[in-house]
Amino acid sequence: xxxxxxxxxxxxxxxxxxxxxxxxxxxxxxxxxxxxxxxxxxxxxxxxxxxxxxxxxxxxxxxxxxxxxxxxxxxxxxxxxxxxxxxxxxxxxxxxxxxxxxxxxxxxxxxxxxxxxxxxxxxxxxxxxxxxxxxxxxxxxxxxxxxxxxxxxxxxxxxxxxxxxxxxxxxxxxxxxxxxxxxxxxxxxxxxxxxxxxxxxxxxxxxxxxxxxxxxxxxxxxxxxxxxxxxxxxxxxxxxxxxxxxxxxxxxxxxxxxxxxxxx
Amino acid sequence: xxxxxxxxxxxxxxxxxxxxxxxxxxxxxxxxxxxxxxxxxxxxxxxxxxxxxxxxxxxxxxxxxxxxxxxxxxxxxxxxxxxxxxxxxxxxxxxxxxxxxxxxxxxxxxxxxxxxxxxxxxxxxxxxxxxxxxxxxxxxxxxxxxxxxxxxxxxxxxxxxxxxxxxxxxxxxxxxxxxxxxxxxxxxxxxxxxxxxxxxxxxxxxxxxxxxxxxxxxxxxxxxxxxxxxxxxxxxxxxxxxxxxxxxxxxxxxxxxxxxxxxxxxxxxxxxxxxxxxxxxxxxxxxxxxxxxxxxxxxxxxxxxxxxxxxxxxxxxxxxxxxxxxxxxxxxxxxxxxxxxxxxxxxxxxxxxxxxxxxx
Numbered sequence: 318x319x320x321x322x323x324x325x326x327x328x329x330x331x332x333x334x335x336x337x338x339x340x341x342x343x344x345x346x347x348x349x350x351x352x353x354x355x356x357x358x359x360x361x362x363x364x365x366x367x368x369x370x371x372x373x374x375x376x377x378x379x380x381x382x383x384x385x386x387x388x389x390x391x392x393x394x395x396x397x398x399x400x401x402x403x404x405x406x407x408x409x410x411x412x413x414x415x416x417x418x419x420x421x422x423x424x425x426x427x428x429x430x431x432x433x434x435x436x437x438x439x440x441x442x443x444x445x446x447x448x449x450x451x452x453x454x455x456x457x458x459x460x461x462x463x464x465x466x467x468x469x470x471x472x473x474x475x476x477x478x479x480x481x482x483x484x485x486x487x488x489x490x491x492x493x494x495x496x497x498x499x500x501x502x503x504x505x506x507x508x509x510x511x512x513x514x515x516x517x518x519x520x521x522x523x524x525x526x527x528x529x530x531x532x533x534x535x536x537x538x539x540x541x542x543x544x545x546x547x548x549x550x551x552x553x554x555x556x557x558x559x560x561x562x563x564x565x566x567x568x569x570x571x572x573x574x575x576x577x578x579x580x581x
Numbered sequence: 582x583x584x585x586x587x588x589x590x591x592x593x594x595x596x597x598x599x600x601x602x603x604x605x606x607x608x609x610x611x612x613x614x615x616x617x618x619x620x621x622x623x624x625x626x627x628x629x630x631x632x633x634x635x636x637x638x639x640x641x642x643x644x645x646x647x648x649x650x651x652x653x654x655x656x657x658x659x660x661x662x663x664x665x666x667x668x669x670x671x672x673x674x675x676x677x678x679x680x681x682x683x684x685x686x687x688x689x690x691x692x693x694x695x696x697x698x699x700x701x702x703x704x705x706x707x708x709x710x711x712x713x714x715x716x717x718x719x720x721x722x723x724x725x726x727x728x729x730x731x732x733x734x735x736x737x738x739x740x741x742x743x744x745x746x747x748x749x750x751x752x753x754x755x756x757x758x759x760x761x762x763x764x765x766x767x768x769x770x771x772x773x774x775x776x777x778x779x780x781x782x783x784x785x786x787x788x789x790x791x792x793x794x795x796x797x798x799x800x801x802x803x804x805x806x807x808x809x810x811x812x813x814x815x816x817x818x819x820x821x822x823x824x825x826x827x828x829x830x831x832x833x834x835x836x837x838x839x840x841x842x843x844x845x846x847x848x849x850x851x852x853x854x855x856x857x858x859x860x861x862x863x864x865x866x867x868x869x870x871x872x873x874x875x876x877x878x879x880x881x882x883x884x885x886x887x888x889x890x891x892x893x894x895x896x897x898x899x900x901x902x903x904x905x906x907x908x909x910x911x912x913x914x915x916x917x918x919x920x921x922x923x924x925x926x927x928x929x930x931x932x933x934x935x936x937x938x939x940x941x
Contacts, residue, residue, distance in 0.1 A: 474665070481667035484632065484654045485732060486684035495680075499671045 341557060348550035366551040376552060379536035386448055386523075386532055387516040390455035395509045397456065398463025403497065406471040407479070417468070423461045431457055432525040439526070446528040454522040459512035466508040467501060475500055503570040510567040514560045583610040583768050584644045584658060584735035586631065591640030593626055600626045601637070602792045608785065610645070613762045613769045615779040617815065618789035624772045625740060627789070631770060632738050633657045644735060655684075658735035662742050666725040668713040674700065674724055675709035681732035699727035702761060719750045726758070730765060737762075739771040743778065755781040776816050780804075788812040804866075806851040810937050813864045820870075820909035821862040823939065826855050834936060838863055839907045840881060840929070845936060852937040860939040867898065869933035870911035872925055880928030890919045901927065 349362035370376055401420055410416060423431065435454050436446075444450060475497070482496045498505065520534040527535055537552050588606040592599070601623045608614045616624040629635040630642060633654035642650045649657055660681070669677050678699050679692030687695065693709070700706050703723035713721055722742060729737055739758075743751045759782045762769045773779055779786050780800045787797040788811070796803050796812035807813035810821060824838030834850065836843045840863070855861055871880060885901040888908070896912040897919050903909075911927060913919055 477663055477665055477667040478669055480634070480654075481661070481663055481728075482669070482680065484634075484659075484661050485681035485728070486655045487680075488655070488684075491684060496669060500669070502671070 344550050345554045345557065347547055348554040350547040350550070366547040367555075369548050370551045370555065373548075376533070376536055376540075379531050379533045380555070382448055382530055383517055383533040386452045386455060387513045390452040390516050391459060391509050391512040393452075394456045394459035394512050395463045395505060397460045398465075398508065399467050399498075399501075399505065401460075401464045402468035402471055403493075406468060407476070420464050421461050423457065424465065428458065428519070428521045432522040435522070436525045446526050448527075448530050448532075450526040451523045451532060454526050455512075455516040455519060458519065458522065459515055462515070463508040463512055466511070467504055470501055470504040507567040507570040510563045510570075514563045514567075517563070518556050518560055582658070582733050582735050583766050585610045585646070586614075586736060586768060586770070587641075587643035587646065588627070588631075589641045589643070591627070591630060591637045591642065593623075593630065593635065593637045593639075599792055601630075604640070604794055606787060606794060606797060608768060608770065610768055611766050612784045613759060613771070613782055614785045614787060615783035616770065616772045616787050616789060617774070617776060617779040618795075619774055619815070621791075622789040623792040624774075624789050628661070628738050628740055628770065628772050631736070632659050632661045634661075659738055660729040660732055660734040660736075661738040661740060662725050662729045664740045664742065664744060666713075666721045666742075668721060668724055668728070670713050673710050673712060674705070674716075674727075677713065677724060678728045678731045681728065685732065695731050696727075699731045702730070702764070703727045704757070718746055719754065722746065722754060723757075726761070730761075730767070734767060736768045736770065739769060741772050741774075743773070751778070752781070758782055780816075786816070788815055790815070805933075806935060807864065807937065808852040810862045810864065810939065813862075813935070813937065818867055818910060819864045820867065821864050822907065822909070824861055824863050826857050826859045826861055826936075828857050829855075836861070836863070836936065839904075840883065843881070843931075843934075845931070845934060849934055850936045852935075855936060855938055862937050862939055863934050864937060865909075865929055865934045867910045867912040868896075869930040870901070870909070871928050871930065872911070872913055872917070879931045881931050881934075882926065882928050885925050885927055887919055887921055887923050887925055889921050901925065 348366055349364070350360065350366065404410065405413065405417055405420075432454060435450070435457065439446065439450055478500060479492055479496055482492050487495065518534055519532075520538065523532045524535050524538065531539075533552070533556060537549055537556075540549050540552070586606075586608040588604050591601055591604045593601040604623075604627060616627060618624045626635065630637050633649070633652055633656075636651055640650075641648055644658055654661075669680065672680070675693055675696040678696040679687070682692045682695050696709060697706070700708060703726055705720060705723055705727070708716075708720075713724065716724065725742070743754050746754060755778055758769075758771075762782075771782065783800060785797065786800055786803055788795040788803060788809075790811045795815075796808040798808075800816075803812055803816045807816065807819075813819040814821070822839055824836050824840075824843075826834055827837045827842075828835035829847070832847045834845050834847060834855065836845060843863075883903050885903045888900040888902045890897050890899040890913070893912075894915075896915055897917055899911050899913050899919055901909055901911050919925075
């Protein structure tokens, strides 16, 4: 019986992985399609749709917009998240537990709700929708994530090193620049890359808060309205490639830190 | 550099818990002092107050007579060597050690020169460019010491720094700490709960219990003439027999005890004068019980039964019972061949007995 289960286990695992990765695999596969439709039979491989994507000015502009929003909003999100985590971990603040909960709670709120809320707020304030509003939206989404990651890394080990630095004569800025931030650098970089990937392929908030300048997911969505074609596959594959790269980098930093901790 | 430490009626409360009560203490410049006591006795709190990490609820801390009670750790002429070393993991050893000088405006050359000098002092020459995670526990310990000494503090505070090391390494580090302290001449204040460690390194030991100083003095004075029953029991092994003072005159105490009626010199009351009618503890060390065939003069003879025993290398540690009510520990000579249940005639060295008041 257990021998049978042992033999079935890899099969089960293969099934699960297929379930998760088949859609992405199909998308990437048909981005190399030779014909006009992303359906069987596959008659590639061909790079012509990638050429089309890169020749499409709107798409390329959307890609640059996306990169711009991702880089900028993630930087702001990491700085805000770090400062919140540092303040909460190092100083005795009133209603500490509640403040922590309030800072992480947005992680559980639907993007649609956050997007709609921001849309109404910007309308009330008369702020025109633009890349800036999308960026603000992405800061709202990602700052809680950065906070949660960085707060979890500010343990006793870090607190003791900071205490030692103060004892040796470090002022607040020296402490921050020479000890706190460098010690957390892997986590800071990891949370930056993670929030970049979330911003890079975020659709709902970007859709609600954009007008003339759009980000890549919004542009792809409008392409889809004219029907499926391998060009959207190629654009989607590029999105996926960049996300994957960032996630792998983030993993590397977190992983490197974990092994160093293990030895320390 | 070095400084005299003054602690003047320092009290500290955490909420309603009194962690320290009216501590008065003075540690001379250049001494190696050890704060010794069980966990929760307030020794670490006192160290934090000396380092400036806590401001005491009451009282003053002075360095060479200057009040530093409210001075920040960064400004104070003390540095602390922390229990978990608290090295900066992202910096090389040279940068770790150079951190304090850097905060004081030393340039790169000066910092590296200082780091080399300090690494040599702690026996890690040539390891400037290593990172802390490449070191063993004992080596990290040395780096922490080097980093704390690199700023030439007047006072170095050591918070149970040897707790995490295994026994052999701890012994070795104790010797090195003492040697380094002699060389740099800085006043060291070291916290531990290990009385052997205290004896191994201290010029002066401060025995603490429940937020109070029980006895501060040289290891010899605390061991041979303790001021309290707690100090007697915490510094090495002590036998305590409870008794009552029945009378006193100019230079002797008459005591009624389970050991019989005793007349002891007034100097046996090392914890301060005792009065007639007072409950006292008579303390004597296991090595002050002799079992020689011819008992030395001035010893108190007793007929005892050997309850059990164990061999400790330098001696046999034996539990002796007298009249089924009185029990105490004696050290029998290495060459003895004790047998459980046998009857032994012993003598307690009368001059070694101290008379200490029983706390109310």
